[in-house]
Amino acid sequence: MDYRKDYIDVCNVIGGEWSRPATEERLPxxxxxxxxxxxxxxxxxxxxxxxxxxxxxxxxTQWRQVDAGRRCKYLFAIRNKMVAYREExxxxxxxxxxxxxxxxxxxxxxxxxxxxxxxxLPNMLIGETFQISASTRGQVLRKPLGPIGGLSPFNxxxxxxxxxIPYAIGCGNTIVYxxxxxxxxxxxxxxxxxxxxxxxxxxxxxxxxxxxVGEALLAAEKIKGICFVGSTAVGQxxxxxxxxxxxxxxxxxxxxxxxMVLKDxxxxxxxAQLQNSAFGAAGQRCMxxxxxxxxxxxxxxxVEKIVKMxxxxxxxxxxxxxxxxxxxxxxKSVDRINGYIEGAVREGAKLILDGRNPEMASGLxxxxxxxxTILADVTPEMTIAQxxxxxxxxxxxxxxxFEAGLAFMNSSRYGNxxxxxxxxxxxxxxxxxxxxxxxxxxxxxxPAAMPYLPFGGAKDSLLGSxxxxxGHDGIEFFTERAVATIRFPE
Numbered sequence: 209m210d211y212r213k214d215y216i217d218v219c220n221v222i223g224g225e226w227s228r229p230a231t232e233e234r235l236p237x238x239x240x241x242x243x244x245x246x247x248x249x250x251x252x253x254x255x256x257x258x259x260x261x262x263x264x265x266x267x268x269t270q271w272r273q274v275d276a277g278r279r280c281k282y283l284f285a286i287r288n289k290m291v292a293y294r295e296e297x298x299x300x301x302x303x304x305x306x307x308x309x310x311x312x313x314x315x316x317x318x319x320x321x322x323x324x325x326x327x328x329l330p331n332m333l334i335g336e337t338f339q340i341s342a343s344t345r346g347q348v349l350r351k352p353l354g355p356i357g358g359l360s361p362f363n364x365x366x367x368x369x370x371x372x373i374p375y376a377i378g379c380g381n382t383i384v385y386x387x388x389x390x391x392x393x394x395x396x397x398x399x400x401x402x403x404x405x406x407x408x409x410x411x412x413x414x415x416x417x418x419x420x421v422g423e424a425l426l427a428a429e430k431i432k433g434i435c436f437v438g439s440t441a442v443g444q445x446x447x448x449x450x451x452x453x454x455x456x457x458x459x460x461x462x463x464x465x466x467x468m469v470l471k472d473x474x475x476x477x478x479x480a481q482l483q484n485s486a487f488g489a490a491g492q493r494c495m496x497x498x499x500x501x502x503x504x505x506x507x508x509x510x511v512e513k514i515v516k517m518x519x520x521x522x523x524x525x526x527x528x529x530x531x532x533x534x535x536x537x538x539x540k541s542v543d544r545i546n547g548y549i550e551g552a553v554r555e556g557a558k559l560i561l562d563g564r565n566p567e568m569a570s571g572l573x574x575x576x577x578x579x580x581t582i583l584a585d586v587t588p589e590m591t592i593a594q595x596x597x598x599x600x601x602x603x604x605x606x607x608x609x610f611e612a613g614l615a616f617m618n619s620s621r622y623g624n625x626x627x628x629x630x631x632x633x634x635x636x637x638x639x640x641x642x643x644x645x646x647x648x649x650x651x652x653x654x655p656a657a658m659p660y661l662p663f664g665g666a667k668d669s670l671l672g673s674x675x676x677x678x679g680h681d682g683i684e685f686f687t688e689r690a691v692a693t694i695r696f697p698e
Contacts, residue, residue: 216247218392218416220256221399223263224409229256235389235418240306240535241525243574247304249389252417257384257424260413264355264382265430267410272352272380274408276330283378285405287323294320297366297397299527305365305391306526306576308534311489315366322370322659322678329378332683344695350687352380353456354432357425359446360395361438362388362537363492363598369398371663371677372435377411379686384413384431386421390537422446426453433457433685435677437494439596440622440668447671457672458685460664462596463624466499466605467653468613468639471506473629477651479517481629482602485653487521487533487580491600492541494669495625495647495654499586499593499603501613507606511584514604515561518580525572535576536599542576545599549581552592552603557583563600588616596622610635618644623666625655646670 216237219226233251238244271279290297294316301312336348358372365387376383387395399414415421419442425431426449433456436446443461450457467485469478485497502510526534536542546564553559563579578599586593586603593603607613617626627649628639636650646665649655657663657678664676675685 215245216393216396218247218249218396220250220252220260220416221412221414222256222260223267223413224403226399229253237304237390237392238538239303240537240576241527241572243576247393249392249416252415252421254420254424257415257417257421258428260384260415261355261425261428261430263410264384264413267408268352268355268382271377271382271408271411274380276333276378276380279378279380280327280329282405282407283323283327283329283374286374286401286407287320287327289401289404290316290320290323293397293401297394300393300397301365301391302526302534304393305362306534306537307363307489308532309527309529310532312526315364318659319366319370322367323374325659325678326374326378329375329683332680333379333687340693343698344693347692347694349690349692350379350683351690353686353688354381355430356381356383356686357422357428357431357434358383358385359422359425359434359436359438360385360387362390363489364437365391365394368437369395371437371682373412375678375682376435376686379683381433381686382411382413384415384425386415386417386425389416389418392416426450426455429453431455434672435685436460436672440671443671450672456685458675458677459670459672460494460677461669461671462622463494463496463665463669464499464594464596464620464622465495465497465625466501466617466620467497467626468501468610468617468628469506469510470503470610470628470630470632470635472631474631474651475510475513478629479513481651481653482514483517483521483532486602487518487600488654490533490536490578492536492598494665495656496598497627497653498597498601499605501605501607501616503610503613504606504608511560511604514602515582518561518582518602521580523566523577523579524569525575533580533600536578537576539576541599542578545578545597545601548592548595548597548599549583549601552583552586552590555590555592557586557590557592557603560584588619594620610638614639614642618642621668624669625649625665627652627655646676
């Protein structure tokens with residue numbers, strides 16, 4: 209199937225079998241750059257989800273017995289296929305998720321790194337042994353948790369796959385995975401790759417649909433853990449239902465990230481980092497810099513430079529190499545973003561760069577475009593300073609000094625990421641020690657954790673078990689520790 213040209217009837221894959229669920233309910237899939245319908249997604253009913261869970265539970269009885277080295281051979285094979293198909297995978301993401309092709313290539317490159325790190329799971333799964341006495345020893349064993357439910361957002365179809373599936377199956381679990389109904393094509397291709405490497409049937413199962421799939425997974429007794437990336441509102445529900453149903457939950461939730469700029473920063477470096485942070489992926493990522501907290505001594509000059517940078521950002525079709533930023537995911541997202549902008553103006557913010565209703569090139573008139581937008585003189589109590597916009601909108605906030613900026617950043621209910629731009633070692637260390645976020649950066653606009661480190665936030669950005677994605681946290685989530693005491697009498 210040509211994922212670049214053909215209309216896609218998205219399928220489920222349960223026990224290695226590709227199928228259309230027995231339902232007439234389907235949702236259209238759109239290319240956000242053009243507004244063109246490019247496929248449809250089945251709204252899988254609960255009984256079909258339950259069948260997938262049963263298949264995953266049955267496969268688990270065999271897969272958990274496969275030695276760690278053999279499991280990781282499959283991960284190596286998947287990694288090699290992804291390297292071979294990396295451009296195709298990026299083009300798929302650019303088509304249905306409309307992430308600019310450069311960003312899509314970056315996402316595929318990062319997920320390959322995550323899979324590579326997961327290939328080393330046997331080393332990370334080594335347990336602990338304590339010689340209690342000459343005849344007695346204690347051991348801490350790591351065992352697979354069981355069948356897992358995975359719920360993916362639209363904005364990072366590859367990255368979230370990497371956080372959940374390689375770690376889950378590498379640790380000996382099976383999984384029932386729901387791709388986002390807005391960007392399902394990446395997982396269609398990955399399921400083909402699993403077929404190509406002969407991954408045992410039932411180890412990874414794909415069910416498509418809406419929130420009802422998540423509810424069915426939460427209710428399924430055989431599902432032992434739930435992984436979710438999305439909004440805090442939905443994440444709170446996931447965490448609560450998982451606890452109620454005695455499931456472990458990894459919940460990476462919403463964000464409102466701020467970048468602090470001190471007067472001694474290297475301006476050109478900051479502007480380059482800000483462009484990526486605010487307008488990369490059209491601002492649709494949990495690590496996007498949304499607030500820029502600027503020291504009063506350099507505020508006016510910095511505002512002028514930020515506006516100049518933002519005006520120069522080329523916007524267009526996601527696969528156009530000549531542009532920097534594509535559209536947002538849907539018309540609903542456009543309306544939501546515009547609503548935040550209008551609300552900020554009503555609350556007293558100054559709209560100094562308006563990206564709403566842009567004129568676009570021929571063929572893109574029906575696309576879901578919002579150009580870079582900047583609001584100045586935003587104050588901490590304004591809604592736009594507190595809530596996640598998930599679009600290419602920057603709020604500029606003047607603060608007296610470092611202490612005032614830090615106080616504002618720490619007042620947020622969210623704690624995903626934050627960064628400071630300064631040449632002062634003192635303020636850099638103070639920031640790292642005192643900022644209340646899960647991922648902090650110095651002179652970097654997107655302080656996302658590298659694949660071998662845990663990725664996740666704090667406060668309302670991380671719910672459930674408190675365990676993060678990838679790294680050692682990923683292993684902790686997908687395994688159960690058991691303690692054995694072994695005695696051989698003399």
